[in-house]
Amino acid sequence: MPRTLVTELTDGQSLDQSFRLADKQIRVNRQGGKYLLLKLADRSGTIVAMMWNADDSDYEKIRRGGYVHCVGRTQVHQGALQVILTAIDDLAETEVDPSDFDQFDAGAADQALATLRDMIENLHNVYLRGLGKAFLSDESFISKLRLGTAAVSNHHAYPGGLLRHTVDLMEVCQFLGPRYPGVDTELLMFGAFLHDLGKIEEISASGELSYTDRGQLVGHIVIGVQMLGDAIAAFEEDADEDFPNDLRLQLEHLIVSHHGQLEFGSPRLPATLEAIALHHIDNLDAKITSFTSLIESDLTNNENWTNYHPSIGRKLWKKQ
Template sequence: MSRTPVNRLVDGQSLDQPFRLADKQIRVNRQGGKYLLLKLADRTGTIVAMLWNADDSDYEKIDRGDYVHVLGRTQVHQGTLQIILTGIDPLTDKDEIDPADFDSFDAGAADAALGSIQNILGSLNNDSLRQLGEVFLRDESFLQQLRVASAAVTNHHAYPGGLLRHTADLMEMCQAIGPRYDRVDVDLLLMGAFLHDLGKIHEISPGGELSYTDRGQLVGHIVIGVQMLGTAIAKLEADTGQPFPSELRMQLEHLIVSHHGQLEFGSPRLPATIEAVLLHHVDNLDAKLTSYLSMIESDLTNNENWTNYQPSIGRKLWKKS
């Protein structure tokens, strides 16, 4: 059955096709009536959908991560395309599904990003850091998890392989910027860029709809990342019979725990080393630019110069390059 992907939907388009149910909420309007607020997805993106005059049975018959068949019509509301549904049901006929329509993992892009990371880690001059990188890169289970992990549930790099892309881009940026400053230990900075978000492998569920795991919600990727570093160091020490430099370990831990930059943004410590300050700002730059570019690409306002007002950043964005 032919279907229109999310990124090709237009205003006023009638829909009779499958989606994956990314999220579901049941809400009550001002008149006391219930409605469903949903997120529908495929490999090209996610779109909000609403079913008015719903009841609890409409909510309970569909589950997050499942395929659903929808009837409805698209419309633009405040510059954003959405779907007003007239019907939604769990999909029972799996022949209606082409897995290629919903698999957003790009194996070629993952191979390229992983190759860049391997080259950078393999080029480190610091023996301890290079050997630590080898511990991670020899772990096939870890590499398979890294290949498909997302860097976020929403906002930047929120797709399978997004963490790998973000990590590779950040390491390449640090490789270019770090040598410009005499006091920066570039090897330390690069290993910090590799390590900083690895905990997201276990923080965010890799299958179906992106969501936080129990461990992710209870512990968080920063603490998980420090734990992963400790496990890798213990493995390296067992393999070599030599202790890992304690100060170097402390510096790596600081890079992980401070990379969000501010206490209110989740960092247990503020960046206190030159490498940590640089890592935070480059990480923030990559995340912000990726998020802003996504806002521009998904904007549906008729204004060719400006996006619709973006509440999350408190401004419109200039669209013309």
């Protein structure tokens, strides 16, 4: 029996099918009864599910990151579609079709990677071009970059999302940089390439998207600076010359300041024109992508406006 994708589910639809269990929690309601709060996933996206009157055995028999068979019904609650379950059981991997749950688009990743290689190879700055080749000649790095996610939630939160986000930013930098004479466009583009690379070590993109131990303890900004140092060492060994220290400092600053605010995790505020531009371009891409997702997933009957989203403090205009 064919599955219905998460993105194709509608209000009031009966469900009797498999999902990947992206997350699970057991909670207690005001009356003292226990219930399951779950996140179900397939290759198209995720949906929240709940099962009332649950007990510890219901929680323990299902595996986070594993597969489950669910029986229940969809309903709209506060403008969002969710699933109310009446039964849930663990499934073995042999009982599902992996293609129903694989979010990675190999073709899109290959195309994005080809675009990235082309932009790096066409840099005029010999040091940036050589440094880029040091990254791109590392097969272990490439395999992680192809699968990497830009986040656990919010924007580009899927395998391959980091590469898509990186290439999109580089293309925007390539377009905007020449509009501002004081901005070094190639430096800005390379900052876009570097800024989130640490996420390939910060977030595990296989199975359930989750933070690694290194990600929790160190974070992608510090990891990114470490990766830059390793790539510079590889460049110097291959080229048999020193990498310019001033250029290294500029690149390190682009990584450590790209969040734009100390309270948002940047160790330093943007202090160069390239760093200021990178922060705002990065924020623009993240916001447009996440807001687009909110519009596309909205289930209200209003043709013009989405439901009110407390996380952003507003409704969004849906008309195209």
